[in-house]
Amino acid sequence: MRVDIVSIFPAFFDVLDVSLIGKARDRGLLDIRVHDLRAWTHDRHRTVDDTPYGGGAGMVMKPEPWGEALDEILTPDALLIVPSPAGERFAQPLARALADEAHLVFACGRYEGIDQRVVDHFAATHRVRSISLGDYVLNGGEVAAMAMVEAVSRLVPGVVGNPESLVEESHESGLLEYPSYTKPATWRGHEVPPVLLSGNHGEIARWRREQSVARTRMHRPDLLD
Numbered sequence: 001m002r003v004d005i006v007s008i009f010p011a012f013f014d015v016l017d018v019s020l021i022g023k024a025r026d027r028g029l030l031d032i033r034v035h036d037l038r039a040w041t042h043d044r045h046r047t048v049d050d051t052p053y054g055g056g057a058g059m060v061m062k063p064e065p066w067g068e069a070l071d072e073i074l075t076p077d078a079l080l081i082v083p084s085p086a087g088e089r090f091a092q093p094l095a096r097a098l099a100d101e102a103h104l105v106f107a108c109g110r111y112e113g114i115d116q117r118v119v120d121h122f123a124a125t126h127r128v129r130s131i132s133l134g135d136y137v138l139n140g141g142e143v144a145a146m147a148m149v150e151a152v153s154r155l156v157p158g159v160v161g162n163p164e165s166l167v168e169e170s171h172e173s174g175l176l177e178y179p180s181y182t183k184p185a186t187w188r189g190h191e192v193p194p195v196l197l198s199g200n201h202g203e204i205a206r207w208r209r210e211q212s213v214a215r216t217r218m219h220r221p222d223l224l225d
């Protein structure tokens with residue numbers, strides 16, 4: 001999968017060199033390219049923002065650098081993703097859909113967002129999705145893009161070593177994941193639930209399922225509706 005990320009803070013993405021994603025890049029499973037939006041400015045100050053038409057607080061990202069950057073980066077089949085608190089909500093089903101794409105391009109806005117004409121313009125030739133990480137406001141799209149890149153990358157075949165570990169996770173079944181334990185069997189007086197030491201796989205599966213339902217009822221009753 002190819003992923004291009006455009007931002008005025010490319011350093012946000014330096015950590016994509018480490019851990020599973022770093023390894024997947026080294027192995028050629030992920031081709032991630034990070035670009036500085038200011039490379040497509042032409043003035044001495046490398047200006048990327050201006051005051052909003054109609055007034056109001058904050059600054060809006062100018063369309064020209066975005067237009068030139070995306071003209072250069074978008075391939076015909078690319079999906080353009082604009083992280084925004086005003087977008088559709090990101091969740092595991094969307095992560096799975098994005099993992100099937102060949103080329104994702106993230107346009108990370110700052111300030112009050114990107115001039116709307118950028119989305120309108122590229123929507124005429126490309127698929128464009130505005131996606132929100134959740135109902136809160138970040139300083140820009142970088143952290144949201146990072147979360148989406150991680151959630152999507154680990155679903156790309158080969159990125160996670162043991163694909164079975166993807167199956168039982170929170171949100172894959174529509175429920176939250178059951179609690180996990182490892183050795184020692186007693187720690188600071190806390191015992192591992194005895195069923196997990198029983199060797200009875202049917203009982204263990206039933207117990208885990210009950211725990212998943214109980215956790216979901218407690219923390220996310222909306223998922224049970």
Ligand code: ADE
Binds near residue numbers: 137141
């Ligand atoms: N940019 C600012 N806040 C955001 C959010 N919640 N999701 C995606 N992008 C954002």
